[in-house]
Amino acid sequence: VSDGFGPANLPFGVVRPRDGGAPRGAVRLGDRALDLAAAQGDGLLAVDGLPDGAFAAPDLNAFLACPRPVWEAVRARVRELLEAGDGTLLELAACEALLPMRVGDYVDFYSSIEHATNLGRLFRPGAEPLLPNWRHLPVGYHGRSSTVVVSGTPIARPHGQRPPAEDGGPPTFGPSERLDIELELGFVTGGPPNPLGTPIGIGDVRDHVFGIVLVNDWSARDLQRWEYQPLGPFLGKSFATSVSPWIVPLAALEPHRVAGPAQDPEPLPYLRRTEDWNLDIALEVELAGTVVSRTNARGLYWDLAQQLAHATVNGTSIRPGDLYASGTISGAEPGTEGSLIELTRAGRQPVELRDGETRTFLRDGDEAVLRGIAGSGEDAVSLGEVRGTVVAQPPA
Amino acid sequence: VSDGFGPANLPFGVVRPRDGGAPRGAVRLGDRALDLAAAQGDGLLAVDGLPDGAFAAPDLNAFLACPRPVWEAVRARVRELLEAGDGTLLELAACEALLPMRVGDYVDFYSSIEHATNLGRLFRPGAEPLLPNWRHLPVGYHGRSSTVVVSGTPIARPHGQRPPAEDGGPPTFGPSERLDIELELGFVTGGPPNPLGTPIGIGDVRDHVFGIVLVNDWSARDLQRWEYQPLGPFLGKSFATSVSPWIVPLAALEPHRVAGPAQDPEPLPYLRRTEDWNLDIALEVELAGTVVSRTNARGLYWDLAQQLAHATVNGTSIRPGDLYASGTISGAEPGTEGSLIELTRAGRQPVELRDGETRTFLRDGDEAVLRGIAGSGEDAVSLGEVRGTVVAQPPA
Numbered sequence: 001v002s003d004g005f006g007p008a009n010l011p012f013g014v015v016r017p018r019d020g021g022a023p024r025g026a027v028r029l030g031d032r033a034l035d036l037a038a039a040q041g042d043g044l045l046a047v048d049g050l051p052d053g054a055f056a057a058p059d060l061n062a063f064l065a066c067p068r069p070v071w072e073a074v075r076a077r078v079r080e081l082l083e084a085g086d087g088t089l090l091e092l093a094a095c096e097a098l099l100p101m102r103v104g105d106y107v108d109f110y111s112s113i114e115h116a117t118n119l120g121r122l123f124r125p126g127a128e129p130l131l132p133n134w135r136h137l138p139v140g141y142h143g144r145s146s147t148v149v150v151s152g153t154p155i156a157r158p159h160g161q162r163p164p165a166e167d168g169g170p171p172t173f174g175p176s177e178r179l180d181i182e183l184e185l186g187f188v189t190g191g192p193p194n195p196l197g198t199p200i201g202i203g204d205v206r207d208h209v210f211g212i213v214l215v216n217d218w219s220a221r222d223l224q225r226w227e228y229q230p231l232g233p234f235l236g237k238s239f240a241t242s243v244s245p246w247i248v249p250l251a252a253l254e255p256h257r258v259a260g261p262a263q264d265p266e267p268l269p270y271l272r273r274t275e276d277w278n279l280d281i282a283l284e285v286e287l288a289g290t291v292v293s294r295t296n297a298r299g300l301y302w303d304l305a306q307q308l309a310h311a312t313v314n315g316t317s318i319r320p321g322d323l324y325a326s327g328t329i330s331g332a333e334p335g336t337e338g339s340l341i342e343l344t345r346a347g348r349q350p351v352e353l354r355d356g357e358t359r360t361f362l363r364d365g366d367e368a369v370l371r372g373i374a375g376s377g378e379d380a381v382s383l384g385e386v387r388g389t390v391v392a393q394p395p396a
Numbered sequence: 397v398s399d400g401f402g403p404a405n406l407p408f409g410v411v412r413p414r415d416g417g418a419p420r421g422a423v424r425l426g427d428r429a430l431d432l433a434a435a436q437g438d439g440l441l442a443v444d445g446l447p448d449g450a451f452a453a454p455d456l457n458a459f460l461a462c463p464r465p466v467w468e469a470v471r472a473r474v475r476e477l478l479e480a481g482d483g484t485l486l487e488l489a490a491c492e493a494l495l496p497m498r499v500g501d502y503v504d505f506y507s508s509i510e511h512a513t514n515l516g517r518l519f520r521p522g523a524e525p526l527l528p529n530w531r532h533l534p535v536g537y538h539g540r541s542s543t544v545v546v547s548g549t550p551i552a553r554p555h556g557q558r559p560p561a562e563d564g565g566p567p568t569f570g571p572s573e574r575l576d577i578e579l580e581l582g583f584v585t586g587g588p589p590n591p592l593g594t595p596i597g598i599g600d601v602r603d604h605v606f607g608i609v610l611v612n613d614w615s616a617r618d619l620q621r622w623e624y625q626p627l628g629p630f631l632g633k634s635f636a637t638s639v640s641p642w643i644v645p646l647a648a649l650e651p652h653r654v655a656g657p658a659q660d661p662e663p664l665p666y667l668r669r670t671e672d673w674n675l676d677i678a679l680e681v682e683l684a685g686t687v688v689s690r691t692n693a694r695g696l697y698w699d700l701a702q703q704l705a706h707a708t709v710n711g712t713s714i715r716p717g718d719l720y721a722s723g724t725i726s727g728a729e730p731g732t733e734g735s736l737i738e739l740t741r742a743g744r745q746p747v748e749l750r751d752g753e754t755r756t757f758l759r760d761g762d763e764a765v766l767r768g769i770a771g772s773g774e775d776a777v778s779l780g781e782v783r784g785t786v787v788a789q790p791p792a
Contacts, residue, residue, distance in 0.1 A: 105542050110627060123626070131625050136567050137557055141627040142538040142634070146501050146713050147592060156593030158710035161533055161664065171532050173664050196543060196636070197552030197789055223710065229527050230519070231506060231537040232628020235710040238538070240592070268557065268569050314554035314619065314631040315789055317542050393593055393711055 004373045004382020005030050011246035015095040023098055025055030027078045028246050035088040044087055047073045059102040064190035064320035068207050097245035099150040101321035108325045109140040111302035115330040118342045138302035138310045144238035150245050151386040156393045158239040162222040176220035179362040183285050183338030183370050184215040185297055186325035187304050188247050189318045196317045202309040203274045214244040214370050214386040215325045221341050244386040252381050256280045256374035260303050270313050277303035286369040290353040295336040297329050362390045400769045400778020401426050407642035411491040419494055421451030423474045424642050431484040440483055443469040455498040460586035460716035464603050493641035495546040497584055497717035502544055504721045505536040507698035511726040514738045534698035534706045540634035546641050547782040552789045554635040558618040572616035575758040579681050579734030579766050580611040581693055582721040583700050584643050585714045592713045598705040599670045607643040610766050610782040611721045617737050640782040648777050652676045652770035656699050666709050673699035682765040686749040691732040693725050758786045
């Protein structure tokens with residue numbers, strides 16, 4: 001069994017056999033995955049409330065739309081099948097892992113105080129790095145759902161407007177020269193949508209969050225810097241967001257919940273923690289073969305329950321398959337930053353790779369790999385990895 | 397024939413008969429609509445490339461996904477059927493008009509120089525109202541697609557964090573006290589999606605834009621003001637966006653294309669106009685029974701072809717059914733502003749309604765109606781209207 005994909009984990013995904021056959025839902029165990037479409041078709045997955053053919057689909061949305069007791073019953077039944085050796089196991093080496101959900105809305109938060117402080121210093125030098133709202137609410141914005149892609153999808157370097165060389169001058173146009181990664185976790189929503197106008201309370205997170213993925217929120221810093229005032233990031237982010245293919249159920253991460261950092265000032269009542277929802281997940285960033293950052297998600301200032309409560313406090317409805325990313329996860333120490341702009345101090349201090357190479361921002365051909373794992377040994381729960389290689393935009 | 401819904405228009409929508417029956421695609425003529433699902437089922441709509449059952453669906457996405465020649469052939473055939481009196485006409489009074497498309501991504505631009513200048517003065521008093529990027533690119537951001545709703549949907553007043561009474565103080569929490577409308581046009585995309593990494597050229601707009609709707613981008617100014625730095629609007633906008641139910645094909649608006657305003661500085665090559673894509677559409681805002689603003693879309697600084705070219709220059713893929721709104725459309729004269737924050741000078745000068753009432757921002761029970769029409773007389777092309785009534789958020 002691969003590290004972190006034992007019976008404690010059992011993440012859900014969608015795979016397509018490379019030798020043909022339709023995409024189908026699957027649960028990973030080690031280097032193999034239980035074919036859920038076959039199991040349901042063969043009558044091995046009779047769970048009240050699970051729609052017929054829920055897993056004979058190119059995404060998990062029909063399953064994600066079920067209420068939580070259905071998720072729990074399916075997970076329990078899958079464990080029974082695996083223990084009994086029933087059902088069809090697919091070799092992952094013979095399958096392509098697809099994007100596991102059809103994303104309705106993609107929201108990106110900004111929940112690491114270390115990252116927000118680092119970025120504030122770089123984007124607004126000389127000013128207070130944290131804006132007045134930051135400690136009162138989990139700042140977030142909507143990203144683009146059409147360009148959420150699965151691990152392994154090549155990332156075309158975006159072209160666009162880059163900042164003027166001097167204040168008041170014209171922008172230049174061309175490929176981004178400051179292409180970056182962002183190390184994030186994201187939660188995938190499920191359950192029946194909340195009615196429009198009805199917020200989700202902070203205590204109801206388990207009914208609305210199915211699980212967690214790794215997210216690489218690729219960022220073109222030059223495009224972003226020029227465009228982002230006053231309405232926020234747009235083309236600097238919208239060209240691609242990569243996610244890991246296996247959604248780790250929140251249920252599998254229960255043993256890895258930890259208390260978050262103290263919050264001062266105390267948040268408003270709708271944001272007050274009722275349980276610990278920080279996750280003790282070790283994370284790393286590998287760039288062109290060298291691990292350049294190691295950090296942990298446990299220190300995030302705003303946790304996922306706070307993010308969900310905030311996103312819906314205005315009555316917004318969430319749908320199954322939505323993606324809510326944490327924002328870049330950075331620690332306080334050098335070497336724990338989750339983006340190159342932080343690791344290199346905006347390009348002034350290159351990071352060293354093996355073989356004596358250095359990088360400030362990404363070059364064409366560079367592969368970035370993000371990994372995450374909770375715990376260790378037999379009970380470890382891995383998020384797997386999210387990979388992407390930068391390629392030049394195809395000629396017009 | 398109702399004004400503006402004659403044979404020159406023929407907009408597409410989705411209706412559901414109130415006495416039962418499934419939602420189906422339809423083309424409006426006056427106060428009736430041709431049942432496209434029935435027409436296709438009866439063999440009256442045999443068009444190469446149109447998928448079977450394209451209109452027997454709760455949205456037009458399967459039709460929107462067809463290439464432009466299919467749109468044109470269906471439009472031509474519908475005109476023939478209506479002229480010949482063939483096919484089933486539904487009485488609109490006996491139908492509910494549904495949201496016509498399943499929105500993948502919703503983008504909102506900021507393309508009126510008058511609106512951007514007005515808002516800049518109100519949100520950043522004392523500073524240059526237009527930021528340095530504004531004349532170089534159509535500023536935009538991603539909005540929320542799950543809360544795009546059809547005309548007539550009640551709008552629950554959002555709750556959330558409102559700005560501190562004094563700098564450095566804590567925010568307050570409660571229902572928005574500055575709920576506003578925004579008068580906008582939006583284009584709905586269609587055609588096969590562009591591959592990830594491949595921009596859409598400014599000359600290819602007809603292959604990717606199916607048609608136009610009216611948009612009311614409801615805005616909670618207090619929530620927006622507190623949250624929007626540095627990542628842009630989020631909860632101040634995400635609670636609801638209303639659209640008109642009939643998508644007016646771009647083809648119907650060809651006679652109403654006009655030259656846009658001169659642009660200085662000249663835009664970068666990918667944004668240079670190759671054709672006139674400003675639209676001469678008269679617009680009005682009615683609030684609680686009184687028309688409070690009259691304006692026209694023809695003066696927008698950035699046109700829809702520029703918006704589409706910009707949104708995809710980084711290689712973003714668009715999907716059929718995406719919605720791209722113009723941003724608030726305001727003119728230069730008093731009484732031509734497209735939002736209450738502008739009409740009332742941020743609440744300092746109430747607008748007068750009939751019966752001696754006044755308004756600064758929206759009260760519970762207020763209905764807002766936006767209307768749009770191009771041309772006049774028999775050849776007029778109406779966008780119809782988008783209505784919404786404000787209600788209190790249901791108790792928790």
